Amino acid sequence: MAKPENFLVACDIGTSKVCILIGEQNAGGALDVIGKGASANRGTRKGNIINVDATIEAIKRAAEEAEIMAGVQISRAWVGLSGSQVRSFNSRGVVAVAGKDRGITKEDVDRVIEAAKSVQIPQDHVVVHSIARDFAVDGQDGIPDPVGMIGNRLEADVLVVTAPVAVTQNVETCMNKAGIEVIELVLEQFAAAEAVLTPDEKELGIGLVDIGGGTTEVAVYQKGTIVHTAVVPIGGDHFTNDLAVVLRAPITDAERLKKKYGCALRSAVGDDEMVEVPMVGGRAPKLCPRSTLADILQPRAEELLGLVHDDLQRLGLDKEIRSGLVLTGGGAELEGVIEIAEGIFDGPVRRGVPAGVGGLVDVVSRPEWATATGLLLYGHRHKPSRRRARAFFQAANSVSRFIRDFF
Ligand SMILES: Nc1ncnc2c1ncn2[C@@H]1O[C@H](COP(=O)(O)OP(=O)(O)OP(=O)(O)O)[C@@H](O)[C@H]1O
Numbered sequence: 001m002a003k004p005e006n007f008l009v010a011c012d013i014g015t016s017k018v019c020i021l022i023g024e025q026n027a028g029g030a031l032d033v034i035g036k037g038a039s040a041n042r043g044t045r046k047g048n049i050i051n052v053d054a055t056i057e058a059i060k061r062a063a064e065e066a067e068i069m070a071g072v073q074i075s076r077a078w079v080g081l082s083g084s085q086v087r088s089f090n091s092r093g094v095v096a097v098a099g100k101d102r103g104i105t106k107e108d109v110d111r112v113i114e115a116a117k118s119v120q121i122p123q124d125h126v127v128v129h130s131i132a133r134d135f136a137v138d139g140q141d142g143i144p145d146p147v148g149m150i151g152n153r154l155e156a157d158v159l160v161v162t163a164p165v166a167v168t169q170n171v172e173t174c175m176n177k178a179g180i181e182v183i184e185l186v187l188e189q190f191a192a193a194e195a196v197l198t199p200d201e202k203e204l205g206i207g208l209v210d211i212g213g214g215t216t217e218v219a220v221y222q223k224g225t226i227v228h229t230a231v232v233p234i235g236g237d238h239f240t241n242d243l244a245v246v247l248r249a250p251i252t253d254a255e256r257l258k259k260k261y262g263c264a265l266r267s268a269v270g271d272d273e274m275v276e277v278p279m280v281g282g283r284a285p286k287l288c289p290r291s292t293l294a295d296i297l298q299p300r301a302e303e304l305l306g307l308v309h310d311d312l313q314r315l316g317l318d319k320e321i322r323s324g325l326v327l328t329g330g331g332a333e334l335e336g337v338i339e340i341a342e343g344i345f346d347g348p349v350r351r352g353v354p355a356g357v358g359g360l361v362d363v364v365s366r367p368e369w370a371t372a373t374g375l376l377l378y379g380h381r382h383k384p385s386r387r388r389a390r391a392f393f394q395a396a397n398s399v400s401r402f403i404r405d406f407f
């Protein structure tokens, strides 16, 4: 049996469902997906946990499914952090360094990032990530890695991502009560980018737009690093709601109709195709042209992508995303949404299908698995040393068994 330190677990607590993936490092050092679990979640709204018990149950169900498939027990995981309350901003840090006798060290770099973080962050928020995107030594900027350089003054441009303490604590509480230790909370769009963006795209400039159930999460990359994140409080569920309200159909039927017949591009749908629409209150279903569905969905898609465009335009980033956009999340599966995005952004747009993992590739080869797959890849890149991992696994396994039995 493979060693526990070779396993990695990713957990994406989404508005629609909790996704858990188990990965295993293979003999060549790459990552194979060996287990997958998904469970509908009624415990979150707009990416924030609103019902702890429902979320714990959803995590437990997804974990059990993944454990059975992989034949291993989950004890700790890399966990996605999302939600309308996550904020990001750019900050500049400045520190004095040793001077001409010694080059800039890794410790100097850590100090300058710390200095950039020590700006005033929103009340009750904690810093989730601080990502240096550019350094300057003695006023000369555009330096990607200053270690070893000689200078007196080191500056760094840092993207600082913060979230309310309560939001991070809710995620940790739910995970712990489901018997799983949180290794690290990772911004979801940051994780998704690991799975769907190529290094070339990140270098040239690209936008990632993850259309989830309750929110749409945005990340912009330039010169290889993340430079901006945002959350738009509209997701795929708003499209479903629009159909339900206008057609007077039950939500579950509207969701099914959206996935099967929905198209966000009215001009791609002919007028002759008819769709049977169930009615609320048990009234007789009625026939409606498929084009009516597109009439309802297109304005919502334009509104959503228009808001993303406005946000990037405000920061001058719309011109910087020379590789265009990549759409992920379940909402990216809606027919016609790529064309709408191409029209609004006037550039290339593609669906982001997770790459970079082996094993059960088929089960994750959809845009809605981008975040969970990216969390695995992020964990693989940042995993703790083998000895620490083994010690942690031994302790965590007994704790998780105790917690699971207790709740
Ligand atoms: N084939 C499809 N066509 C249209 N929409 C789809 C399709 N498949 C899934 N969706 C929509 O994708 C949304 C769920 O996406 P996803 O699983 O990425 O969300 P989530 O991660 O749970 O939510 P969030 O990221 O907002 O917390 C739902 O609104 C669902 O209706």
Ligand SMILES: [Mg+2]
Binding pocket: 012, 014, 015, 188, 210, 212, 213, 329, 371
């Ligand atoms: Mg999501």
